[in-house]
Amino acid sequence: MNEVNLIAIKPGQEVIVMQLGGGNQFLEKAESLGLRTGVRIKKLSSQVMRGPVTIQIGSTKLALGYGMAKKILVCRVDE
């Protein structure tokens, strides 16, 4: 299984979060929003010019900065 970051995958793709990187504050907020390792997420879109990435976890939708998304390693779900 190849791990890639959240930037590298296409919108519409569903992936499993393998690893989250970033500062403590980010990690804590991510955890409380349900973004944690092992969950299945769907990438919704990413804005041009290193803009925010939007994802969906269950029925929660989140937007996060490019730098944050880059530090999230995910693994593609086999169809």
Add this chain to the structure above:
Amino acid sequence: MKKILLIGNPNVGKSAIFSRLTGLHVIAANYPGTTVEYSRGYLRYLGEKKEVIDVPGTYSFKPTSKAEKVATEMIGQSAADQDIIFVNVIDATNLERNLNLTLQLIKKKIPLILALNFWDETRHVGVLIDIEKLESMLGVPVVATSAISGEGINQLVARLEEARYSPFDFEDSERWMQIGNLLAATQKLTHRHHSFFERIEDISIHPLAGIPLAIIVMLFSFSLIRFIGETLISYVFEPLFEMAWAPLVEYLSINLGREGLIHHLLIGTLIDGHFDFVESLGLLTTGLYVPIGMVLPYIVSFYFVLGFLEDSGYLPRLGILVDNLMHKLGVHGLAIIPMLLGVGCNVPGAMATRMLETRREKFIAATLMAIAVPCMAQTAMIFGLVGAYGVRALAAVFGTLFIVWVILGLFLNKIVKGESPEIFIEIPPYRIPYGKALLKKLWMRIRWFLKEAIPYVLLGVLIVNVMYSLGVIEFIADLSKPLITDLMGLPDQSVAAMIIGFLRKDVAVGMLVPLQLTMKQMVIASVILTMYFPCIATFSVLIKELALVDMIKATLIMLVSTLLTGSLLNVLL
């Protein structure tokens, strides 16, 4: 039980439940972080008054913004008090994430009751929740509510007394696993079709389609604000003043003998033998006509449109689209919300900067808003008075302010120390705004405007009269001549407007009319009046929000950028 605290994640409808319980209305909107300060109200409960507190939403007890800090502190203080019960408001369409906070609350050993809000929506989105099962597993009462329609509120009130400590026991490290178990036992997801809203969703955050859509939404909103405002003025407020109020004022004016101190205070200066609603500067003429006849129609139209945008859930999406650009100005995309609120009135705009995380972001957002975002009261006057010089004059005023906003933002981003974190927000679902709630919110804001504006306008008009008769204005005009006249090319009398601008910017713009300014002078004066200083109401909120040191810095930036912009315009135009 003596007190009830409403707590939960952001944007789950706590404020709507608060309004239902207390009959008091607080502003609710469809974006996380609408409530940045707690509100207090009372519920009649078994013949007794119980205090109800609407706490700002929080995702956890590790606060990341000022609003979350308020929440964490309130909950911390109240947890020790046995007499306080906690109503944990939950978005039923989003049970998993919401239960995360619930389990943390359970760990705090506090008397709990759960309100599964947005219950009516669960059916539409295909979520089935077994409430009784959830209640028995957690060991605390669980009530389904729809705060917007009022469904379930009576049941919630009836069961308040049953609030209790949850016997649910678990290791904190296993929290998500426990949530998984709870969900597996109580929630069923059914298949559903791609809804209409999801389609808009796809477009509105699409990197290419989203931006044209945003431009259309904004242009449409502003045209609508202008259209409703103009229509209200031409068909309601102007006829009202001209046909009903003017004859009364005329009658009074004649009976007062058209002169004397009282005539001067109430009616003001006569222009060509008649009073003028804008220029006379009397309490009964300008004092009422400016806030009610010219500004109120735009307040109504602006807040009507804003309320619609707020409740639909579009604003956070706009924040995501402009995030990139806003970062160049040193803030992230969500800062567009305080800016838009500031277009209505800078006071709530300044309060809303609390949704931003760091001191640097708050400072930049608040300073940019205070300098370059005119409030609707001032904008309405500019529309009415500068608009008379043609669309080009209006474009020059707002174009200049926009350029100042951008350049100043780029500059602040370079020089202000500290960090501006990346955007990290929850995107609320689209919702169809509920008519009654919209109207209530609009009415609240109108009432707030009337209460805040009219006394200050009257005071401002009074002070102008006193200062003119004491010769104070002449004196200051002489002093400030080098700046106002030599640098910016304005008549020295316009300093009177600047002085009154501390109190009310709308009256200040009105005071420019008798000066017979050229178009260029009118443009410069309008820009300067926006930039040089916030009104006193905004100023006092900013001191509280930014603390004194930052406010002094912001003030210096205001003065310098005003002088620069004013003199530049004088040279360029």
